[in-house]
Amino acid sequence: MLPPPPPRNTRTCPSPAADRPTLPMPPAAPSPDPYRDWADLPELPLAEVLRRLLPCIRSLYAFAGTCRPWRHLLRASAADLIRPRIPPLLLLCPDFRLVPFSPLVVPQSLSYPIPAPAEGATLLSASRGHLILLRRGSFNSLHLVDALTGAERRALQLPSPHFPYHYAALTPSHLLLFHSMHAFFSLPFPEHPSPNNNNARPDWTKHALPRAASIVTTVIEFRGRVLGLTDRAQILEFHLGGAPSNQAARLLPTTGLPDATRFDRLQFGPHLVAAGDRLLLVLFMFEANLAPLVFRAPRVNKIGVYALDWARMIWEEVDNIGAYTLFVDIAGRSTVACVDVGNCGVEENRVYVGVPNSRAWRRPLPPGWEASPNVEGLGLNSRETMACRPLASPISVHPRLFF
Structure with missing residues (x-):
C-alpha cells in the first residue's frame, strides 16, 4: 500500500492590493443647501x-x-x-416720470412719486444719487431726496435763513452749501444725529474761499480729490478733513482757456467731468460779435471741450474724446461721462445736452462742433428755452446705490 501523498502547500501568493493600506472613505457630499452663503x-x-x-x-x-x-x-x-x-435716466417734471435712454437700462419709463419737499422748492443740484432742494419761507430748510425713488432722506436746517444759497453738492464725506464768492458751509454726511435729540441743529462749519475765486457751480470727485469749478472756469481743490476753515479750498492755477466773456457763464455755465483718467471741461461758446454796434442777445453756437494737462496745468481743446460720451445736465448742474454704452444706442465721441423745458437729450454733437453763421445753432439763447420752473426739467439721475 502506497503511503499517502504529502500535504499540498495551500498557501497562495498575496495580491498586490492586499498589501495596500486601507484608506478612509471620503465623506458623503452634503445635500444642496437652499440657504447657501453666497458671500464667500x-x-x-x-x-x-x-x-x-x-x-x-x-x-x-x-x-x-x-x-x-x-x-x-x-x-x-x-x-x-x-x-x-449706464446712461443716466432723465427725470421729467412736472409729470414726474423717469425715462431711460434705452430699454436695456429700464424696460419702460417709471412713475416717480412726487417728493413732498418739491412743493415750492428750488433745485440746487443733482449730486451722488440725490436731489438737493432748498425751501424758503417758513421752512428755511435743505432737503436731500433720493433721486431714483423720490423718498426724502434728510431735512436740514439752514446755517442762516438770510444767505442767498445758489449751489450744494455731496462729496464722499461732506455736504457742501455755497452762498457767495467768499465762503461756503460744510456738514459731515451722512450725519449722525445726537442720540438724545433727533431734531438737533446740524453742526455746520463755515469756510473761506480764495479771494480770486468766482461763484462755485460744480463739485466733482477725480482720482480721490474733490474739485470745484467756478462760473469763470476756475478750478478749486477742497480739503475738508480737519483743515483750518481758511484753508479748506485752494485755487489751482491753469491756463489755455478763452476769456470768460467768450463762453456762457450764467444760463448754461461751464461743466467739469471726469472721463476715466482725464479731466474734461465743457464750454458753451458764444458766436463772435461781428457787429458791435448792433445789440443782439449772444447766441451759443459752439460746444468746446477741453482736457487738462496736469503736468503743465494747461487746458487743451480736443475734438476727440475717444469711446467716451458726455451727458451735460443743465438743470441738475452735473455732467456724466459714459463709455462702452453703444449697446444702448449711445454714440461715442459725442456730447448730449439736457436743456430745461425739453423732453429728451438734444441731438448728440461732436466735441468742437460749431454752427455755421446762417444756422440757428443750438437754440440755447432763447428766453423761452431757459424760462424754467423752480424744479427744472429734465434732470439726469443715477441711483444712490451706485455711490
Whole structure:
C-alpha cells in the first residue's frame, strides 16, 4: 500500500492590493443647501457677473440685494465699472416720470412719486444719487431726496435763513452749501444725529474761499480729490478733513482757456467731468460779435471741450474724446461721462445736452462742433428755452446705490 501523498502547500501568493493600506472613505457630499452663503465667492468671477448684468439697473439691484459683501463689491466697483456704463435716466417734471435712454437700462419709463419737499422748492443740484432742494419761507430748510425713488432722506436746517444759497453738492464725506464768492458751509454726511435729540441743529462749519475765486457751480470727485469749478472756469481743490476753515479750498492755477466773456457763464455755465483718467471741461461758446454796434442777445453756437494737462496745468481743446460720451445736465448742474454704452444706442465721441423745458437729450454733437453763421445753432439763447420752473426739467439721475 502506497503511503499517502504529502500535504499540498495551500498557501497562495498575496495580491498586490492586499498589501495596500486601507484608506478612509471620503465623506458623503452634503445635500444642496437652499440657504447657501453666497458671500464667500471669489471677487474675480463676481466682477465678471457684474459686467454681464450691465446696463440693467433692476439686475444690479438684485445683485446688491443678495448679501452685504456683494453690495459692498458693487459700490466699490461703481466709479470705474458701473456708472460709466449706464446712461443716466432723465427725470421729467412736472409729470414726474423717469425715462431711460434705452430699454436695456429700464424696460419702460417709471412713475416717480412726487417728493413732498418739491412743493415750492428750488433745485440746487443733482449730486451722488440725490436731489438737493432748498425751501424758503417758513421752512428755511435743505432737503436731500433720493433721486431714483423720490423718498426724502434728510431735512436740514439752514446755517442762516438770510444767505442767498445758489449751489450744494455731496462729496464722499461732506455736504457742501455755497452762498457767495467768499465762503461756503460744510456738514459731515451722512450725519449722525445726537442720540438724545433727533431734531438737533446740524453742526455746520463755515469756510473761506480764495479771494480770486468766482461763484462755485460744480463739485466733482477725480482720482480721490474733490474739485470745484467756478462760473469763470476756475478750478478749486477742497480739503475738508480737519483743515483750518481758511484753508479748506485752494485755487489751482491753469491756463489755455478763452476769456470768460467768450463762453456762457450764467444760463448754461461751464461743466467739469471726469472721463476715466482725464479731466474734461465743457464750454458753451458764444458766436463772435461781428457787429458791435448792433445789440443782439449772444447766441451759443459752439460746444468746446477741453482736457487738462496736469503736468503743465494747461487746458487743451480736443475734438476727440475717444469711446467716451458726455451727458451735460443743465438743470441738475452735473455732467456724466459714459463709455462702452453703444449697446444702448449711445454714440461715442459725442456730447448730449439736457436743456430745461425739453423732453429728451438734444441731438448728440461732436466735441468742437460749431454752427455755421446762417444756422440757428443750438437754440440755447432763447428766453423761452431757459424760462424754467423752480424744479427744472429734465434732470439726469443715477441711483444712490451706485455711490
